[in-house]
Amino acid sequence: MRVTQGCFSFLPDLTDDDILTQVQYALEKGWAVNLEFTDDPHPRNTYWEMWGLPMFDLHDAKGVLMELEACRKLHGDKYIRLSAFDSSHGWESVRISFLVNRPPHEDGFRLERIAGPGRTQRYEIRGYGLDRPEGARYR
Amino acid sequence: MNVQPSQTVKGKDRYKSGVMEYRKMGYWEPDYEPKDTDVIACFRVTPQDGVDPIEASAAVAGESSTATWTVVWTDRLTATEKYRAKCYRVDPVPGTEGQYFAYIAYDLDLFEPGSISNLTASIIGNVFGFKPLKALRLEDMRLPLAYVKTFQGPATGIVVERERLDKFGRPLLGATVKPKLGLSGRNYGRVVYEALKGGLDFTKDDENINSQPFMHWRERFLYCMEAVAKAEAATGEIKGTYLNVTAATMEDMYERAEFAKELGSCIVMIDLVIGYTAIQSMAKWARRNDMILHLHRAGHSTYTRQKAHGVSFRVIAKWMRLAGVDHIHAGTVVGKLEGDPATTRGYYDICREDFNPMRLEHGVFFDQPWASLNKLMPVASGGIHAGQMHQLLDLLGEDVVLQFGGGTIGHPAGIAAGATANRVALEAMIFARNAGRDYVNEGPTILAEAARSCTPLRQALDVWGDVTFNYASTDQLDFVPTPSVAG
CATH class of the missing domain: 3.30.70.150 (RuBisCO large subunit, N-terminal domain)
Incomplete structure (x- = not known):
């Protein structure tokens, strides 16, 4: 199973040189790059853990890659996403977001069906890894 | 031509009985x-x-x-x-x-x-x-x-739609389920599941899918939402399907929309033919119920297409942004339906900008402030395919839903393969653009490179690579840009 969140999940995994080109693009637009990680990639899990603050004052793409390397050292068994934030009026949100690290094995999700009235069913999506505690899910 | 001065009759003569x-x-x-x-x-x-x-x-x-x-x-x-x-x-x-x-x-x-x-x-x-x-x-x-300022505007808007879907930095991808009429609910859901699992973000009911003998609306909603949930579990991504709630009465539409909400749908759809009041009612419902509202512009060509008589689509786009829908079909330029690049650009600007300056060369006659009203996501649909990805990105930009109906479902290796082809083509093009490549001119090369590691894309390019719809537009602009002297 491959989680296909983010902008480039259908391409072969990006190399660091690939990532550099995209970071450079974001920085040239004046966006703040941000790194986040999680071991709960549920599609509705909005708040991944932040790897420090968004890098508002970092304008060097290589610097971002160094942060990513440091993040991978500690959280290489998790999902890491790189996003870029645009603070200009009328947007004030994320402009681009893509995965830059995946766990060695992706567990995927179980679809639970709960019978409702009539023919309705309620669906619940549960990451298989969630049975283990946070931090120990992809070890 | 303002040569004739005012001829307004003043005083009591103005109100003498008779024709004036x-x-x-x-x-x-x-x-x-x-x-x-x-x-x-x-x-x-x-x-x-x-x-x-x-x-x-x-x-x-x-x-x-x-x-x-x-x-x-x-x-x-x-x-x-x-x-x-x-x-x-x-x-x-x-x-x-x-x-x-x-x-x-x-x-x-x-x-x-x-x-x-x-x-x-x-x-x-x-x-x-x-x-x-x-x-x-x-x-x-x-x-x-x-x-x-007296209008609600789009119920959700482009930014919040992206936040809810967790999809940034690329156009969204959709497909209309085909054939548009005749599938049973169970067969219909199959198309939805395959397309979403294969890589699309959305599937869509067509404008005339409501509740017919071959598939009543509850059947469609139930099977479609099973397909959405299953595709979300298979991909870890948020998916949606525009459930068309268009019906004979407001009461019926509310009933269908409520059922879509109960089943967990993130989006519902309506047709332009339901009328302005019904559209505004549904926009308010959508805002109250955290729902994205898709509008299919069914019927508009009866009055927008002919140049001498009717209403320009740019006016309809303005009304719809005020009325409060979140998606509107606004042309593809390269596809099978009416629209030249400059006029279509005018429509897209009306949907997406906070201020439109007067631009006669795009058919925009006035400065138009939008007062921070939400942005409206244009939808490009009708005769487009993966081989045009560089042109679509160049002409339509990033905040758009690209809908490949035939271009997904007609894929020789199946619907999921068709969806994958489109998604790979799109991601490869976005990557190349961001990396600074001249993606407009190198488009075919970029697609061919991506196809090397993606068989479905190679098959799609083989089948549709050369398909184009080159016809003169009926609704052409009256103003051509004046070439600049320095230029």
Whole structure:
């Protein structure tokens, strides 16, 4: 199973040189790059853990890659996403977001069906890894 | 052409019983300076042979505001000068004999706050059947800030839609389920599941899928939402399917929309043919219920396509942004349906910008402020395929839903493969653009490179790579950009 969140999940995994080109693009637009990680990639899990603050004052793409390397050292068994934030009026949100690290094995999700009235069913999506505690899910 | 001075008759002579020319009744005021709060309309007027263009334009002002065919004394009980629409400018259409652009200003008090129905009942009401005109077309409107602020605007808007879907930095991908009529609910859901699992973000009901003998609406909703949930579990991504809630009555539409919500759908859809009031009702419902609202512009070509008569689509786009839908079909340029690049660009700007400057070369006649109203996501649908990805990205930008119906479902290796082909083509193109490549010119190369590691994309390019729809547009612009001297 491959989680296909983010902008480039259908391409072969990006190399660091690939990532550099995209970071450079974001920085040239004046966006703040941000790194986040999680071991709960549920599609509705909005708040991944932040790897420090968004890098508002970092304008060097290589610097971002160094942060990513440091993040991978500690959280290489998790999902890491790189996003870029645009603070200009009328947007004030994320402009681009893509995965830059995946766990060695992706567990995927179980679809639970709960019978409702009539023919309705309620669906619940549960990451298989969630049975283990946070931090120990992809070890 | 503002050569004829005002001929407004003043005093008691103005109200003598009988018929008086419109330009003498105060509907032609060439010295009038529109107020910031006026609604302004630009009409293309084609007078009957022998009818003076100023008189014809004054008549349009009159018939779309206070006038009737004869003088009435009851005008004197009102502040008539305020309520009379004023034609203040008439220009011959460049290069077209017998047609004129008439600019007409309307006082804000003529309109009910927040009501498209009221606005349109005046502006495109009786006047379009007026005998002294051969044809009449509403080209554009300037909606004053004060009026814009009385509307809700898009229920969700582009930014919040992206936040809810957790999808940033690329166009969204969709497909309309085909064949549009005849599938059972169970078969229909199969198409939804395959397309979403294969890589699309959305699938879509077509405009005429409501509740027919071959598939009643609850069957469709139940199977579709099973497909959505299953595709979400298979990909870890948020997926959606536009459930068309268009129905005979408002009560039916609310019932269907409520059921879609109960089943966990993030989006519902309506057709333009339900009418402006119903659209506004559904937009308010969508805002109250955290729902994205997709609008299919079914029926618009009956009045938007012909150049001499009707309403330009840019006006419909403005009304729909006010009315509060989140998605609107706005043309593809390269696909099978009407639309040249510059005109379509004008529509897209109306949907997505916070301020539209006047740009005659895009068909935009007025500065238009949007007062931070949410942005409306344009949808490109109809005869587009993966081989055009570089052109689509260049012409339509990033905040758009690209819908490949045939281009997904008609894939030789199946629906999921078709979806994957489109998604890979899109991601490869975005990556190349961001990496600084000349993606417009290198587009075919970029696609061929991506196809090396993606068989479905290679198959798609083999089947559709050369398909184009090159026909002259019926609705072409009257203004060509003046080449700059320095250029």
